Amino acid sequence: MFRKHMYFFIIFVGLLSCRKENTSWSTKWSFPIIKDQLNLQHLFGDTLLKNDSSGCSIVYEKSLYNLNLSEYIKIPDTTISSELSINFPSLNLNPGTILSQKNVENEISIGDAQLKRIVVRKGSIEIVLKNPLTTKTIYTIEIPSFTKNGVSVKQTLIAQKGTTSSPSTISSTLDLSGYSIDLSGLDNNTFNTILTNFDMQLDPDGSVTKVSNKDITMMDIKISDIKIEYAQGYFGNLHINSNYEVPFDGIKKITNGTLNFNQATVELTINNSCKIMARGKINSLTSFRTSTTTLIPFQNIQLNNPFFIAPAQTTGNTITSSQKKFILNEKNSNLLPFLENFGDRYKIDYSFELNPYGNLNGGWDEIFPTSGIELKIKSVIPLKFNAQQLTFQDTLSIDLNTINKKLESGSLKLHCETNIPINSKVYLYFLNSNRKIIETLIGSNEILGKPTSSKENQISIVYFSPKSTFYNNSNLIKYVVIKTILNSVDSNYEFPYNGTLNFQLSGDFQTNTSY
Secondary structure (H helix, E strand, C coil), X not given: CHHHHHHHHHHHHHHHHCCCCCCEEEEEEEEEEEEEEEEHHXXXXXXXXXXXXXXXXXXXXXXXXXXXXXXXXXXXXXXXXXXXCCCCCEEEECCCCEEEEEEEXXXXXXXXXXXXXXXXXXXXXXXXXXXXXXXXXXXXXXEEEEEECCEEEEEEEEXXXXXXXXXEEEEEEEECCCCEEECECCCCCXXXXXXXXXXXXXXXXXXXXXXXXXXXXXXXXXXXXEEXXXXXXXXXXXXXXXXXXXXXXXXXXXXXXXXXXXXXXXXXXXXXCCECCEEEEEEEEEEEECXXXXXXXXXXXXXXXXXXXXXXXXECCEEECEEEEXXXXXXXXXXXXXXXXXXXXXXXXXXXXXXXXXXXXXXXXXXXXXXXXXXXXEEEEXXXXXXXXXXXXXXXXXXXXXXXXXXXXXXXXXXXXXXXXXXXXXXXXXXXXXCCXXXXXXXXXXXXXXXXXXXXXXXXXXXXXXXXXHHHCHHXXXXXXXEEEEEECCCCEECCCCCEEEXXXXXXXXXXXXX
16 A cells, blocks of 8 residues: 555656646636715815705804903013111111001003903912011011902011021912902002002010111012903003914815806804904905915905904993904805815915004903904805816725736726716826826716706716736736816706715726746
8 A cells, every 4th residue: 555655656746847837827807996986075074064955055164263362461470579678777676576568559561551450360479588687587478459259468478587698588479370460559540550568577586686777678579470361451552463274175186177156155253252442354365276376366345454343242241242244255256266266275364453542441441261352254155056177086095916816908897876967087097106107097988977857876887998008017006096077967056965976996807827
């Protein structure tokens, strides 16, 4: 039995040693390559589409700018410094003697603003004392201007003895969050003014202390990082300039052609929730299309002309914003050509001025926690249009190496299904990893749109015949660009909310397999 198996093994090895060439054969191979869908969500996103009894529209709403004035009004870091000394060359003071400064008005700088009162959202003070006296000293600092729940700031600090040349130092910090600051002064008739009281008591258990007029006690109140919750007064003449860019990256997939809209409406709304008069101006509004580098400025008589916005109204704790609204449409502007530019970048440039005529309100303007100037936009574009040579282009990744077979000949088949009455011509561009074109293919026929009288979706089959360059370089193909040129069947067509054009690309190829 063993010898019999050995003979078989020798014969098998001999047959293998006589083989000179690989075995190969050709087969037909069909396989799907990619799927894609053209719909409104590709261009605008789900949140921009509205579908109701009036039809399908693109509705875009956004707050372009919201200036919170409580963030804009700045209280700069400042230090209130006080000095306390005797008016005589020298005195012997008994233990427990008290020296005082009462109701000292300290003016702080807040630019051209004149504030009467603020409520602090965040901030702090640091009190620093330098004691030159040769005895322990008790300092009591009160700031009547700073109150919380009806109680003013009051700090007692005990400083150890020092000398004129080397005073002892002591400090204390306090969180001002939630504090109210009265800046109207002692008689409530001024602004930007902080009251302070300062008492100095010599150690009651000490001895008689000799004090000269060179023994100057220094006190610094350092106010830092103040953020405003509420403010009352005159906030100065503020100029605010800004611009905002709205990107629509999906629009970049439209590379050519025209889409003629029948109508559209854009609302620009400025809300003023500050109790301050404002003047504004929309300096420019532009549409920029990257594919053609076309820039179209918006044209309307209201553009680039100043307008006024009344102060907000308050009733108790209720704030009613004042509002300025611009209604822009095809009758009062170049809105339709502006939109038909297919801009993928819209830029708006604007400016606001608060208190353009100065302090007309006697310092009774108010800013609340939510007070600000807001610029909002809302556009409504009914999707009733006529498309001519409208070119949509989408790039998808593919890898023909995954089939593990050498492509020799055959065709590509594009299966299309649509529920919209728009005819389409399709081109395929095959690209390498550097996105350089390897092969360009034109469809054998158009994709037919769904007839308006039909209830069934329209199905079309489009064939493509690759050239030799496609087969020779199939291993290098990494991307396919589907370029679709759309033409409306009806001249005034209302695009349905669920309008889609579905693609499925597959290959029917003769392949070669070798072993």
